[in-house]
Each structure stands twice: as C-alpha cells, then as structure tokens.
Amino acid sequence: MTHRKHSSRLDVDIGGVRLKNPVMTASGTFGYGKEFDELIDLNQLGAIIVKGLSLLPSAGNPPPRIIETPCGMLNAIGLENIGIETFITEKLPFLRNFSTPIFINIYGKTVEEYAALVSLIDELDDIAGLEVNISCPNVKSGGVAFGVDCDVAAQVVARVRKQTAKPLMVKLSPNVTDIVEIAKSVEGAGADSVSLINTITGMMIDIETRKPILANITGGLSGPAIKPVALRMVWQVAQAVKIPVIGIGGIMNAEDAIAFLIAGATAVQVGTANFVNPRATIDIIEGLEVYLDKYNISQITDLIGALEI
Numbered sequence: 001m002t003h004r005k006h007s008s009r010l011d012v013d014i015g016g017v018r019l020k021n022p023v024m025t026a027s028g029t030f031g032y033g034k035e036f037d038e039l040i041d042l043n044q045l046g047a048i049i050v051k052g053l054s055l056l057p058s059a060g061n062p063p064p065r066i067i068e069t070p071c072g073m074l075n076a077i078g079l080e081n082i083g084i085e086t087f088i089t090e091k092l093p094f095l096r097n098f099s100t101p102i103f104i105n106i107y108g109k110t111v112e113e114y115a116a117l118v119s120l121i122d123e124l125d126d127i128a129g130l131e132v133n134i135s136c137p138n139v140k141s142g143g144v145a146f147g148v149d150c151d152v153a154a155q156v157v158a159r160v161r162k163q164t165a166k167p168l169m170v171k172l173s174p175n176v177t178d179i180v181e182i183a184k185s186v187e188g189a190g191a192d193s194v195s196l197i198n199t200i201t202g203m204m205i206d207i208e209t210r211k212p213i214l215a216n217i218t219g220g221l222s223g224p225a226i227k228p229v230a231l232r233m234v235w236q237v238a239q240a241v242k243i244p245v246i247g248i249g250g251i252m253n254a255e256d257a258i259a260f261l262i263a264g265a266t267a268v269q270v271g272t273a274n275f276v277n278p279r280a281t282i283d284i285i286e287g288l289e290v291y292l293d294k295y296n297i298s299q300i301t302d303l304i305g306a307l308e309i
C-alpha cells in the first residue's frame with residue numbers, strides 16, 4: 001500500500017535546520033508571515049523567511065518602486081522595514097503560534113550593524129536561523145556591496161559567525177563576475193548554507209518622458225525571467241561548496257522547484273510567485289509529492305544534484 005501523504009520523505013536538512021519539506025518563502029515577498037495567514041496554512045511550509053530587517057526602521061525608496069516586466073518584475077523597494085525591535089515586539093509573537101522554522105533575513109550598512117543585529121537575534125530561542133543578505137551597499141567601505149567582493153563577504157560572515165551559534169544562511173548576489181568564488185569565501189568564513197540568487201540589477205525606461213520608470217532608476221529583476229540564470233548559478237555553486245545550497249529565482253511551480261533540486265539545491269525559496277498566486281508554496285509542496293509518486297522516488301534528497309550530463 002502506498003501512502004500519498006508520507007511527509008517524512010520531503011524532509012531536508014539545511015545546515016543544521018531540519019525542514020519538513022524543502023519549500024521556504026523568499027524574503028520580502030511574504031511580509032512577516034501574518035499577511036498570508038488567511039490564505040494558506042503556515043504550518044505546512046518548510047520554513048518562513050521574513051522580510052529583510054535592519055537595526056533601525058527604514059522607509060525604503062520613494063515610489064514608483066515596482067514595475068512588471070516581461071516574465072518578471074523589477075523592484076526597488078530599498079529594504080523598507082520596521083526594524084528589528086518592532087519585529088520582536090509586534091510580529092514575532094504571532095509567528096510563535098506555528099511549528100514552522102522561522103528565519104530572520106538581515107541586512108546592515110556596516111559590519112558592526114550586522115553584528116549588532118545578530119547578537120539581538122541570538123537571544124531569541126524561537127528563531128531557527130538567520131539569512132544574512134550581503135547584497136546591500138557597504139557605506140564604510142566606500143559604497144562597495146558586501147556581496148560582490150570575496151574578502152568583504154568573508155569579513156562580514158566571519159564577524160556574525162562570532163556572534164551566534166544559530167544556523168547562518170548567507171544570501172548571495174548574482175550581480176558579480178563569479179558567484180562561485182563568493183560562495184567559497186563565505187563557506188570558509190563559517191556560513192552553514194548559501195541561498196541564491198537575489199535579484200538581478202535592471203532598469204526600464206519610459207520613452208515618452210525619457211525617464212527611468214523606477215524612481216531609484218535601477219531595480220532588481222525577479223520572476224521567471226531570471227530562472228535560467230539562477231539555475232546555472234545554483235548548479236555551479238553546488239559543485240563547488242560542501243554546505244547546502246538554497247535555490248531561488250523564478251520558482252513558480254513544482255516543476256521549477258524540482259529543476260533546482262536536480263541542479264544541486266537542497267531546498268528552495270519562492271518569491272515573486274507569492275504575488276501571482278498566494279498559494280504557490282503549498283501548490284509546490286503538493287507537486288513535489290506527486291513527482292515523487294510518479295517516478296517512485298522514496299526520498300526528496302535522492303533528487304538533490306541528480307543532474308545527468
């Protein structure tokens with residue numbers, strides 16, 4: 001007799017955190033969780049990654065901040081957020097009602113800000129881990145982004161590593177010459193996993209006004225348009241590091257998620273798809289079960305890196 005709902009076969013381990021399935025929400029596309037509570041059962045998710053938080057609240061960039069593009073969207077939200085303290089007092093209590101592991105996505109303008117954030121989060125017993133976003137400007141290093149220079153990326157990871165024993169997932173920028181080198185650097189500095197990719201920098205122009213459509217001029221491209229780039233990067237990084245790789249970029253359905261696992265991802269994050277279909281994560285989890293049944297695969301982990309060349 002086969003059991004259609006044999007949930008343990010979807011279990012994965014992402015660098016010290018056991019997930020009941022490999023499907024997480026991508027930061028910035030799922031609010032602080034509560035926004036989706038009436039739409040889906042949050043307990044079914046592999047993990048929830050909340051919107052990026054900084055030490056102090058931030059208003060982000062002026063509008064327009066989002067524009068649809070062919071097969072995707074361009075956003076320049078500018079990491080608007082309520083700040084870590086307000087998150088802890090106003091948002092975290094709600095998330096404690098669920099068994100789903102919670103990851104806090106953080107970003108800082110300086111290495112010290114990252115460290116201060118991590119030491120605050122380290123005290124929160126009910127937080128499963130951190131996702132460290134290293135693709136924002138590094139003010140103290142002259143505007144170079146943390147995630148585009150191997151040494152700077154390693155420095156910030158080594159610094160936050162000292163601050164916590166909680167699992168550290170480091171989120172990588174695709175806007176680099178060689179993402180593999182950055183991945184190896186952060187692995188060497190103590191990351192427990194890497195997640196990739198963040199958005200790809202792009203722009204749109206209104207030819208009537210000859211002005212950029214986004215007030216910020218450039219923005220981050222996400223959605224199906226970036227999936228082939230993301231898959232390629234996940235495949236390359238997965239071959240080069242020993243820590244788990246989390247695949248992100250244009251995952252809209254179970255077929256997309258499966259492709260990332262085959263490329264070498266241990267788990268995936270779903271971003272833009274949440275805006276199109278708020279049930280996307282749940283549909284993907286159900287689709288993974290169907291795929292395992294169809295191909296008679298006993299464990300989802302058998303698919304990881306199963307690419308045949």
Ligand SMILES: Cc1cc2nc3c(=O)[nH]c(=O)nc-3n(C[C@H](O)[C@H](O)[C@H](O)COP(=O)(O)O)c2cc1C
Nearest residue numbers: 026027028052133197198222223249250251271272
């Ligand atoms: C509106 C929006 C806001 C985002 N905010 C964040 C954020 O706060 N922190 C972060 O690390 N990534 C952020 N991202 C990037 C996503 O988490 C994800 O890496 C990217 O969108 C690619 O995945 P997708 O194609 O599935 O959307 C944001 C993306 C979008 C579209």
